[in-house]
Amino acid sequence: MPLEHAEEARARWLERFPQGFEERTHGRELELAAYTEADPPPGALVERVDSAWEERWRDFHRPVLVGPFWIGPPWEQPPLGVMPVVIDPGGAFGTGAHATTQLCIELVAEQEQVSLLDAGCGSGAIAVAAALLGFSPVVAVDVDPAAVDATERNAAANGVAVDVRQLDLATAALPSAELVVANISLELIEVLLPRLAAPVVIASGYLEHDEPRLGRYRRRERGLRGGWAADVFVRAQ
Secondary structure, eight states, X not given: OBGGGHHHHHHHHHHHOTTOOEEEEETTXXXXXXXXXXXXXXXXXXXXXXXXXXXXXXXXOOOEEETTEEEEOTTSOOOTTSEEEEOOOTTSSOOSOSHHHHHHHHHHXXXXXOOEXXXXXXXXXXHHXXXXXXXXXXXXXXXXXXXXXXXXXXXXXXXXXXXXXXXXTTTSOOOOOSEEEXXXXXXXXXXXXXXXXXXXXXXXXXXXXXXXXXXXXXXXXXXXXXXXXXXXEEEOO
């Protein structure tokens, strides 16, 4: 597809393949590739791959520097002088490399260290980073049992306390917190915001031209990266 449509395509594929996908640039064209047993998107080229495709994501899990952190896999060595966050996503979404994750972590690092809820925690990168920064208590929730497992393992690997729970953000009673971080999707953000009472919400998972319906919240700050947006919302008094 043409590069000018890349961000919209990434957003669609992120919804369809939340565990991740590969991308390659060929001149002014972008190629997206996902490994799945599900039905492919319309018009997609389908190829059979060898039985080791489940492990190929490791080739694309590269360390990144985000705010005060080095975020990378357990098989990489962090450099001196940075705070390491070791993330092995397993079957969950999120290695720390995506722009929305990076934006959320940078915005969290700017906030007062209070109680924090990571709503839709994926691999737990945001929750672990928050706990390392001194936020307490940190609660992480996700509907996906693979995300719950990955977050528990990553919290233990980084030596931090994170209360991890499996629940549906759209229907379940949510743990209270003074700061909520939700790196999910535009649609789920708009379902979630009316259900929250937190004074501050950091939201992401949508493109920079998207404008979430805020209800009782107003935008205080916005960060942009690679066509994606992350917002700091404050609750109106």
